[in-house]
Amino acid sequence: MYKSEYLNRIYESVVKKCPGEKEFINAVEEFLDSMEYLVKVDPSIEKNAILERLVVPERVFQFRVPWMGDDGKIHVNTGYRVQFNSAIGPFKGGIRLDESVNLSIIKFLGFEQIFKNSLTGLPMGGGKGGSDFSPIGKSDNEVMRFCQAFMTELFHFIGPDTDVPAGDLGCGAREIGYLYGMYKKLTKEHTGVLTGKGLSFGGSLARTEATGFGLAYFTSEMLKTYKNDSFKGKKVIVSGCGNVAKHAALKVHELGATVVAMSNIQGYFYDENGLDVYAIKEISDRTINIIEEYTKLYPNTKSGENKHDIWKIKCDIAMPCATQNEINLDDAKELVKNGCMILAEGANMPTELDAIRYLMKNGVIFSPGKASNAGGVAVSGLEMTQNAEHLSWTFEEVDNKLKDIMKSIFNLCYETAKKFNEPENLSLGANVAGFLKVKDAIIREGLV
Ligand code: GLU
Numbered sequence: 001m002y003k004s005e006y007l008n009r010i011y012e013s014v015v016k017k018c019p020g021e022k023e024f025i026n027a028v029e030e031f032l033d034s035m036e037y038l039v040k041v042d043p044s045i046e047k048n049a050i051l052e053r054l055v056v057p058e059r060v061f062q063f064r065v066p067w068m069g070d071d072g073k074i075h076v077n078t079g080y081r082v083q084f085n086s087a088i089g090p091f092k093g094g095i096r097l098d099e100s101v102n103l104s105i106i107k108f109l110g111f112e113q114i115f116k117n118s119l120t121g122l123p124m125g126g127g128k129g130g131s132d133f134s135p136i137g138k139s140d141n142e143v144m145r146f147c148q149a150f151m152t153e154l155f156h157f158i159g160p161d162t163d164v165p166a167g168d169l170g171c172g173a174r175e176i177g178y179l180y181g182m183y184k185k186l187t188k189e190h191t192g193v194l195t196g197k198g199l200s201f202g203g204s205l206a207r208t209e210a211t212g213f214g215l216a217y218f219t220s221e222m223l224k225t226y227k228n229d230s231f232k233g234k235k236v237i238v239s240g241c242g243n244v245a246k247h248a249a250l251k252v253h254e255l256g257a258t259v260v261a262m263s264n265i266q267g268y269f270y271d272e273n274g275l276d277v278y279a280i281k282e283i284s285d286r287t288i289n290i291i292e293e294y295t296k297l298y299p300n301t302k303s304g305e306n307k308h309d310i311w312k313i314k315c316d317i318a319m320p321c322a323t324q325n326e327i328n329l330d331d332a333k334e335l336v337k338n339g340c341m342i343l344a345e346g347a348n349m350p351t352e353l354d355a356i357r358y359l360m361k362n363g364v365i366f367s368p369g370k371a372s373n374a375g376g377v378a379v380s381g382l383e384m385t386q387n388a389e390h391l392s393w394t395f396e397e398v399d400n401k402l403k404d405i406m407k408s409i410f411n412l413c414y415e416t417a418k419k420f421n422e423p424e425n426l427s428l429g430a431n432v433a434g435f436l437k438v439k440d441a442i443i444r445e446g447l448v
Pocket of ligand 1 (some may be wrong): 092
């Protein structure tokens with residue numbers, strides 16, 4: 001499958017060792033694609049068994065999370081923390097709370113996080129955690145009891161200089177608060193062990209907005225560099241309605257674009273003349289019945305249940321910000337047919353591999369989540385710095401640093417891709433640039 005015998009060996013070993021872990025295997029496959037040239041010109045990679053060491057997590061924890069429902073019934077979920085690679089800094093990555101969560105998904109996300117965190121330029125290793133518990137439909141008290149039970153296990157493995165979890169799908173400010181409270185009680189320590197905390201107990205301004213805003217800043221750089229253009233007058237689809245999507249929608253609107261369609265678990269909704277992104281933010285902050293509430297406000301809004309249909313709507317820029325595998329090959333064909341010129345991922349791996357290949361082959365410039373959604377973890381890194389300094393910075397200070405980081409991630413990916421004579425291949429740029437720093441650290445730290 002690969003030209004390099006070494007890459008084939010790595011890929012086969014992962015398939016053999018991780019049967020059924022399709023998300024993780026996909027992530028490794030996509031990454032190895034970008035290593036083809038590098039392993040040929042740099043023998044130190046194979047000599048030091050860098051790829052062998054990269055595809056195996058340093059540590060994996062799996063634990064039982066028993067909690068009691070409001071009705072007095074006992075529920076049991078499974079908790080995970082995958083500490084994937086700490087070559088360049090303490091493990092860092094979110095906690096996903098969703099029914100779909102399994103070891104494969106947490107490993108895929110943790111693997112991606114290694115390169116994403118490296119690209120930010122901040123000293124953060126890669127990790128990820130989560131549980132097959134979904135907060136949707138649970139009461140506040142149930143969510144609290146779950147988070148407390150989860151932390152009574154997780155606290156053994158984490159620490160401000162060891163492993164610093166944060167939010168992800170299903171794990172927002174409320175969950176981080178409950179997790180942090182229990183960590184503090186168990187350890188008697190008020191440290192920056194989680195990021196995305198509330199502003200009253202060590203959180204950073206602009207952390208909530210960071211992933212969505214960062215995605216918009218990154219995409220602005222793409223527009224400027226590749227098209228000598230900006231968001232002004234562009235039609236944009238932002239899938240999702242969660243934290244990433246709503247802030248991306250707000251920022252691209254502020255930069256002059258029209259957001260024509262968005263979606264949530266119930267389906268998608270659109271208005272060719274533009275959605276009211278402020279109303280969407282206000283509604284989605286208080287309820288999950290977004291489509292119902294929004295169409296009450298704007299009765300001319302169209303909607304549909306099949307989320308794939310959102311990609312049939314005409315747009316210049318597509319920003320998938322919901323979850324993994326939301327764009328398949330057929331969706332990619334629709335986007336190309338309708339003249340979409342840029343696809344920038346806000347979620348983690350929302351585009352399937354054959355769809356990415358099709359988009360790139362057909363002139364759509366593609367940016368992988370590990371580059372374009374790195375703004376969230378970047379501001380998490382800034383939250384860690386503020387906690388260590390016992391200081392908090394202003395919104396403007398953090399937002400300006402975020403802008404600089406997104407610009408430098410774009411430049412790093414672009415310049416790296418250019419060296420391979422593939423200036424539009426940001427996946428290649430992101431994988432190689434993210435990898436090189438980690439590789440250097442692994443070699444210098446010796447065989448550990
Ligand atoms: N879950 C986010 C991500 O996928 C943020 C992680 C963090 O802030 O540590 O990058």
